[in-house]
Amino acid sequence: MAKPEFKYTNYDITDSDVLYEDNHLIAINKRAGDIVQVDDTGDESLEDKVKKYIAKKYSKPNGAFLGVVHRLDRPVSGVILFAKTSKALERINQMFKAREMHKTYYAVVRNKPQPTAGTLVHWLIKNPQKNVTKAHDREVVGSLRSELNYKLVAELNGYYLIEVDPITGRPHQIRVQLSTLGCPIVGDNKYGYPRGSLRKSICLHARRLQFIHPIKKEPILITAPVPKDGFWEKFEGMMG
Numbered sequence: 178m179a180k181p182e183f184k185y186t187n188y189d190i191t192d193s194d195v196l197y198e199d200n201h202l203i204a205i206n207k208r209a210g211d212i213v214q215v216d217d218t219g220d221e222s223l224e225d226k227v228k229k230y231i232a233k234k235y236s237k238p239n240g241a242f243l244g245v246v247h248r249l250d251r252p253v254s255g256v257i258l259f260a261k262t263s264k265a266l267e268r269i270n271q272m273f274k275a276r277e278m279h280k281t282y283y284a285v286v287r288n289k290p291q292p293t294a295g296t297l298v299h300w301l302i303k304n305p306q307k308n309v310t311k312a313h314d315r316e317v318v319g320s321l322r323s324e325l326n327y328k329l330v331a332e333l334n335g336y337y338l339i340e341v342d343p344i345t346g347r348p349h350q351i352r353v354q355l356s357t358l359g360c361p362i363v364g365d366n367k368y369g370y371p372r373g374s375l376r377k378s379i380c381l382h383a384r385r386l387q388f389i390h391p392i393k394k395e396p397i398l399i400t401a402p403v404p405k406d407g408f409w410e411k412f413e414g415m416m417g
Contacts, residue, residue, distance in 0.1 A: 185210035185211075185220065185251075185377065186210065187220065187221055188208065189226060189229070189230070190205065190223075190226045190227055190229070190230040191230075194206055194208075195230075196256055196399050196400070196401055197397070197399045199393075200261065200262070201260065201261055201262050201264070201265035201390075201391065201392050201393075202258060202259070202260060202261060202265055202269075202390075202391075203227060203231070203243075203258075203259050203261055204256055204257065204258045204259075204386065204399045205223065205227060205256075205257055205259070206254070206255065206256060206401045206402065207223060207249055207253075207254055207255060207256070207257045207383070207401075208254060208404070209251075209252050209253060209254040209376065209377075209378030209379070209404060210251060210252070210376070210377065210378060211223040211226075211251070212251050213245060213248040213249060213257065214245055214248070223257070224243060224245055224259070227243055227259055228240060228241050228243045231243065231261065241261070242261060242262065242263065243259050243260070243261065244259060244260035244261075244262075244263065244265070244266030244269075245259060246258055246259065246260055246266065246269045246270055246273060247273060247278075247346065249383055250348075250349060250352070250379075250381075251377075252364070252365070252374075252377055252378045252379040252381075253378075253379065253381045253382070253383065254378070254381075254382050254383070254401070254403070254404050255282070255382045255383025255384060255401045256383050256384070256385065256386045256399050256400070256401035257383065258386060258399070264391075264392065265391050265392060268391030268392070269388075269391055272388060272389075272391065273346070276344065276345075277388060277389070278386065278387075278388045279342070279385075279386070279387040279388065280342070280343055280346075280383060280385070280386055281340065281341070281342055281383075281384050281385040281386075281387075281417070282340075282341040282342075282343070282351055282381060282382060282383050282384060283330075283338060283339065283340055283341070283381075283382050283384050283403075283412070283416055284338075284339045284341055284351065284355060284360075284362045284380060284381045284382075285336050285337070285338055285339075285362065285363045285380035285408075285409075285412065286336070286337050286339060286355065286360040286361065286362055286363060286380075287335065287336060287337070287360075287361075287363060287370075288337070288359055288360045288361075289329065289332070289337050289360075290327065290329055290337065290339060290355075290358055290359070290360050291358075291359070293328065293329040294326075294327065294328035294329065295326070295327065295328075296324065296325070296326050296327075297324065297325050297327065297354045297355075297357070297358060298322065298323070298324045299312040299313060299314065299322075299323050299353075299354055299357060300312070300313045300314075300315060300316045300317060300320035300321065300322055300323065301313070301320060301321050301323045301347050301348075301349075301350065301353060302317065302319055302320045302321075303347075303348045303349070309349070309367060310347070310348055310349040310350070310352075310353045311353070312353045312354060312356075312357045321345070321347055322345065323345050323347045323350050323354065324343075324344040324345050325341055325342060325343040325344055325345070325350065325351060325354055326341070326342045326344065327339050327340065327341045327342075327355070327358075328340050330415060330416070330417075331412065331415035333411060333412065333415075336363065337360070338412050338415055338416070339355070339360065340416075340417070341355070349368070351381060352365055352367070352368045352379070352381065353368055355368075356368040356369045362379050362380050362381050363379065363380040364378060364379040364380055365379040365380075365381070376406070378404075378406075380408070380409070382401070382403055382404070382409065383401060384400060384401055384403075384416060384417075385398065385399065385400050385401070385417070386398075386399045387399075403416075
């Protein structure tokens with residue numbers, strides 16, 4: 178008998194999901210399971226849900242402008258930023274290219290990382306047909322150099338909390354690089370964890386985003402609370 182196909186629960190965006198908003202930008206605390214942009218599943222995207230939220234909140238019958246500036250994998254939760262004006266979109270895109278957007282993630286793993294802190298550099302190749310990224314220790318044809326800093330910050334009941342600061346932003350980068358270190362993320366059976374989560378989520382959370390506002394030129398720090406799922410909350414007090 179075929180297993181029933183898992184379907185993510187689709188929630189509309191509400192005020193409680195908004196971490197930051199002004200005339201130029203809006204940051205959302207993404208749920209694990211939301212897709213940022215439309216894909217072949219046909220599921221409603223976070224982009225479309227945020228557009229609907231803005232159009233309703235500000236009574237825009239013709240819809241709202243929204244620019245996608247970065248993405249989070251579907252099973253990942255945490256802060257994601259959108260541009261509300263074309264000017265902000267252009268400038269934020271430039272800032273991401275120039276690595277002026279500083280992102281901090283937290284991952285939960287079962288294997289203690291050795292060493293407990295360091296820098297990982299790999300060359301990654303994504304297979305779009307299988308939606309899987311492979312890490313290589315040296316440059317190969319078609320690969321992209323990928324770098325992140327990590328450190329072990331806490332241990333709880335045999336689980337280890339790792340803080341990750343990606344230097345580059347490649348598809349599945351944190352997932353495949355931690356797996357290559359011998360530390361697959363809890364729930365991430367695509368990258369070596371022995372079993373997947375019933376909720377089809379993985380224990381990777383985009384915690385913080387720091388940058389200089391592209392229009393106001395003032396420092397912005399956005400922090401995303403962890404999912405309230407009975408597991409993540411145990412680690413929240415150990416995070417920066």
